[in-house]
Amino acid sequence: MATRPMLEYLWIVPLLPLLGSAINGLFGAKWPNKTVNWVALGSTGLSLACALEAVREFFESGQVLFRKEFFTWITAGNFRAGFDLQMDQLTVVMVLVVTGVGWLIHIYATGYMAHEGGYYRFFSYLNLFMFFMLILVLAANYVLLFVGWEGVGLASYLLIGFYFLRKSASDAGKKAFIVNRIGDFGFMLGMFLLFRTFHTLDFTALFQAASNPGWGPEGWGQFGTFTVACLLLFMGACGKSAQLPLYVWLPDAMEGPTPVSALIHAATMVTAGVYVVARSHVLFVHSETALVVVAIVGCATAFFAATIGLVQTDIKKVLAYSTVSQLGYMFLACGVGAFSAGIFHLMTHAFFKALLFLAAGSVIHAMGGEQDMRHMGGLSKKIKYTYATMLISTLAIAGLPPLAGFFSKDAILLSAFQIPGGHPLYVLGLLTALLTSFYMFRLIFLTFHGKPRYDEHKVHVHESPWSMLGPLVALAVLSVIGGWVAAPALWGGPDYFASFLTPVFGSHEGAEVLSEAAAHSLELTLAVVAVVAALIGLGVAYWLYLKRPEKADGLAKSLKGVHTILLNKYYVDELYAATIVKPLLWISTNVLWKTADVVAIDGAVNGIAHGAMGIGDRVRRTQSGNTRSYAVWVVIGALVVIAVIFLWPGAGKPVLGWVR
Amino acid sequence: MTASLVVFFALAGLAVIGAVSLILQKHPIHSALSLIVVMVALAGLYLLLGAEFVAAVQIIVYGGAIMVLFVFVIMLLNAGVEEHTNISKLAGPPGLLLVVALAGFITATIVRTTSGVQGSSQTGAMASTSGISNMLFRDFVYPFELTSFLILVAVMGATVLAQREKH
Amino acid sequence: MSAILSANAELIITIVKIVLLLFIVLTVNAYLTWFERKLVAHIQSRWGPHRVGPHGLLQPLADGLKFLFKEDPTPAGVDKFVYFLAPLLALALALTSIAIIPFGPDPLRLFGRDIYLGIAPPDLNIGILALFAITALGVYGVALAGWSSNNKYSLLGGLRSSAQMISYELALTMSVVGVLLMAGSFNLTKIIEAQARHPEWGIFGWNIWPQILGFICFFIAAIAETNRVPFDLPEAESELVAGFHTEYASFKFAMFFIAEYTSMITISCLCSIMFFGGWLSPFPASWTWTHYLPSLILLPFGLWVIWDGIRYETVFGRVILPVVGTGITALGAAFVLYPGVNEFIQGPFWLLSKIFVFLFIYVWMRGTLPRFRYDQLMAFGWKLLLPISIVNVMVTSFVILAKMQWGGK
């Protein structure tokens, strides 16, 4: 018995959800929902417990990095890909977020999906996702990480297309999958390059090799190994975390059930890209170019998505775009070298964004499937708990103190401000914050305040069951206190979260250009500015959508051009369709199908078939169906064999040679 | 011309005669009887070769079980004298030629390849029986077990085949 | 002359043996019929044959003559060759099977040669196997007879018998395996010797005790193998008018008859050899007085025959019976007088007496038991007898293995 059982048997943590998934998937069809619940919640809950125990043991052991090779999976030449799991502070954060939030969302889903068909299928998929996500975050080398990476892609595909009878749903699933393929392509290339350079893909070995002075940092504009590799990896991250230009799948992914949107497309999977960038920070800090690209892309995405979010009317779409923009924040943080801040925001975002989605789900549940905010309003009286939790999360995401979002966003903006030439980034970030608070409150006001815009006789608004409200409350609490670990930083104290992650990111933190005191005062001022921006957004939203609703439409009319562009999301989908999809279709129709397939392949196949028929026609005559003639054929065959043995020079001896 | 040679030629002649009569007989029962003669003669040859156990098994299984089965089936189906049809052209003179060639080739090949093979010391009879059992249960135990499966399958197959489907 | 004799002595001796054995067996057969008829008659509280000769002792002769001189019609449309072959086959095989049996332990020293009792050499390693081989071929006699005589009853009888025989042969063989395992040899002599491992145990050293299950299976299967009651379906008079030998008359019929009784004898020999210690005496070797048991039985019997003879109804009887009686008495006396002869006689005496007991059981069953129905017969053979015998084999082998493992030796 190992002294630290859970660490020694770390593989149990990801395995449990897999078991749950397998059991539900194989036998669940016949079972009542209750049994399925037990299996799904049991497996995930257990794995949460195991994860907690493992974390406890990890800290108890006090080591910086726990790493264990369980079995070798692939070996080819000097290439080894093992089923190796590792645990360090970064992993701890990720694992706890995944299992914890995941478990809460599982509980929520039992209530939300109660009346859906394919109940067992849903939970089987959900557990499968948990398994792959845990593999992803626990993996100790890029190959295993990639397994999880692809796995979560698969799970998200399955879950987006959960209502596969709806064409839009299945299309959205395919879209997500294909767009991710583009990113994964880059990711794989990055892996290959890394292996070719360092002959290993194990994190520890790779980073050791990378951080030895032989590899000098690559300045701006240099395209050395690191830059290329990092850019390729970042390409993958873009795909997974829905950054420009590969973000298009995420809004459509809202076709999936709301718990899925909450778990996969807000809390965990989409943050995988951020995780990867943070995980391979050692590589990124070597390449200024890569960092700059990451920062710019992140920042741009944040602003871009926020602007689209302004005019969306589908409650989940709004949240989707806000997710994209928040992810942009995280990348911005990573880009400016504040990895811990990025991870911090990742965590808090996981809390409040999951909460937002779940609350939105609760609203939709209450409205009986209605998702368009224009047909809501005045719900705050009817569904108090949902309203309260939603409000909390909105405040959090808007970045108002003392909620979680405030601290994390503040940290990001600070570090963006501090790096040389980072001011434009900072300004854009600030604007994004403003926009964020605006559209979030727009959502709140449209949904919960004002006079009802729906037919009260048709729709019977009702509060959700406690199985759904429980997770809401839990997440609400988290999104309130989630940020306080970094609170002391405001009044000059240390940033506990950052220092907690120091063993991982070490000295790669954002350049501390200013002295302590100056930094402290600067931090306070920036915080105030951010809060002010958030409040402005709030105010505008209040004015436009509660005081003067007609003004909103007026504004929309006056800014017709902008409004339509935003409504159509900058025509990005149409752009892609025109530039990529159509040509592809044309090629595949005219070249691959009409030419290659029909002419060449079918021609060959049919030709062979005709030849076979022709031969068969002749050969058939031997098949008289008469047993005796068959007997003669047998004799002929035997005769040939024997004759060969007999006439072959020196043959025969070996025939019986074995007897000796 | 030692005694063993005499016995050999006697038995060999018996076997060949039996085999030939298997062909010449018109009625399956007579063919079966001729075949039994062949088998008994072969058993005698096995004895001559010092393979007593095999000889006994030959008679018990071939003579006592398999051929009884044949006779049984012939009696059951009340098979008559075989009729003369010549639908198959191949099974005519050309076939005859082929068969003769085949037999010649086989014999010639084996003889040529075993020229110089001379009977080594006789393995003692009882030794042979116990030795066989040793080999059967040590070296060949898996094939042995497999044959048991084979027989099981055969039994089931025969049952399924031969039972009249109930109406 | 003598040169030729000495050259082919073995051959000559064997021939003489064969002739002798044939004579004995045929006589025994003949009197077996008498014995059977008498016994069954008494079981059914009748007199049985008692007209021809005293106590009908000459009945067998009469029957034999009848067989010989009856007309022998060959039915129309039979397959001549097979029709004649079948009885020959049956008889030949039956007689051959008895040639394997050894009748005594120690050879008879004559003309400076050891002459063993029994035709086959005592070191015939596959004795029991050879016996089974011959019994296996025995089916053909019946089956072919049934088929060849161009008669539906006979055909049915033949079919039944062949099915029955191949079914029970399995049980027969399997049930013996236990004994073979214990003896570690196919050789009948060795099997008997294996039962004499503990001379002091006497009757308790025989295979019957460990192999009781095997014995029961063997005996039942053997009865079925010989088509005797209660398994005599091939010749079920009531349904098949004598079954496979319906169409056979006079001597050909006699052949079947003799064949059947001979196989009875063979089976009795096997039973006593396999399970009842063959020629071993049931008493511990140390009890030498038991060696006089033959005389002790023969003398009073002979005296009784004399006494019974002199007060017999017919003159012939009054002449012949005392003569026979004196012969028997003399034999008994001779044993007492010549201890060498007495010693030599022990083995055959016990063997013969055991055989006699089994023959008695045969007849007894025929007098007592009803006939099986055919489906019962098959079910019994396949579903009961075979499994039991297999279980017996397994148990025996396990026990032997255990002995090897822990029992030393």
Added chain:
Amino acid sequence: MVPTNYYIILSGILFGIGVFAFVFKRNIITIFMSIELMLNAVNLAFVAFSQAWGKLDGQVFVLFVIVVAAAEAAVGLGIIILIARNRQTLNVERVDLMKL
């Protein structure tokens, strides 16, 4: 001491006769018997060799062959009974529709 080749030649002859019967007999049962005959010929060769090399493998193989032959006979005769039942004939030349 009989030369091994005698046995081999004998087995070759028997095999040839078996093949001959296999080709030229029309009664399906007889054909089946001729297969048995061929098997027997092979067995003879096996035993002869086992004696020639002083090894027992040959005899063991013979035992296996016998077992296989038994199984084959059981199934084959079952099939023959079926054929006779469905076709009312045992002549293979009348059974040429390749299906029962």
